Amino acid sequence: MKNFKSAKKVYENIEVPKELKEITNSMIKENKPKNKFKYIYSAAGLLLFILVGINVSETFATNFSKIPLIGEIVSVVSIYGKKITEDKTINIEAPKISSKDQNVEDIAEKINKEIESIINSYTQEAEKHIQEYKEAFIATGGTEEEFNQKNIVVDVSYEVKSQSKDHLSLVLNANENWANAYGISYFYNIDLNTGNNITLKDLLGDDYINISNESIKTQIQEQIESDENISYFGYGNDDSNIEGFETITDETKFYINEKGNPVIVFDKYEIAPGYMGNVSFEIEK
DSSP states (O other): OHHHHHHHHHHHTOOOOTHHHHHHHHHHHHTTTSSEEEEEEOGGGGGGOTTSOOOTTSEEEEEEEEOOOBTTTEEEEEEEEEEEOSSEEEEEEEEEEEESSHHHHHHHHHHHHHHHHHHHHHHHHHHHHHHHHHHHHHHTTOOHHHHHTTOEEEEEEEEEEEEOSSEEEEEEEEEETTOGGGOEEEEEEEETTTOOBOOHHHHHOTTHHHHHHHHHHHHHHHHHHHOTTOOOTTSTTOOSOOOOOOOOOTTOEEEEOTTSOEEEEEOTTTSSOGGGOSEEEEOOO
C-alpha cells in the first residue's frame, strides 16, 4: 500500500510541459470536422506527441475520436497512440475532457494535466523496467531474439464508468503484461453542476466512513463464507499475518456506478492476496 501512495505522490509532482495544452488543442482543432484521423509521425515530428517520451528513431501512430456529448455539458476525446520497437509495444488510449462551462472546464483541465503526467511517467518507468529485465535476461544466457519473442506489451486505457447530466465518473488504467505489480488505476468523479470532485461524503453523508467500513467488512465476510477460494488478509483462515482491512480514508479510490452508488476499489495486494486482483465493494446509498 505504501508503494502505491509513494507512486501517486511522484506522479502528482511531475511537471507537465507548458506546450502540452497548446499542442493538443491545436491538433484537435485542426481535425474537428471529421470523426477519426490517423497520423504517422517520425523523426522530429515524434517529439510533438506529448503523452509519452519518444525516441527520434521510433514510429508513433495517433488517432482522435470524439465521444458524444455527456449531458450536453462535457465531451470526452480519446487520444490513441501506439509505439512499437523490436522488444516492446506501448498502446495508449487516453481521455481528454472538455466543456463550455468554465467551472467544469477548470477542473477538467486539471484532471487532463494529471492524466497526461501519469501517462508520461508510467510509460517512461515501464520502458526502464523492461530494459532492466532485458539486461538481466541476456546476462543469464538469453538472447535478444528470445527476449523479443516475449512480446512485451504496455497498455494504458480508460473507461467511463457512468455518466449523467449531473456527473462523470471514469478510471484510467495502466499495466504491463509481463509484470502485473506495476499496474495502477486512477479514478475521477466530477460533479458537472459545480465542476467539483465528488467525494464519498457527498454521496453517503457525514457518516460515510462508518457506512463504508461496515459495508465492506460485511461483504468480505459474506464472500469468504460463500466461496472457499476467496481470501482477504486478516479474515477467515488467512494465516499471512498481514494486517487486514480496517478502514477507508479520504484517499480511498472509488467510482460511481450506473445506479449512482459509489464502488470502492482496492489495488492488488492492498487488502487481499495477489490472485484476487483488484477488489471492489459497492456501497448502497
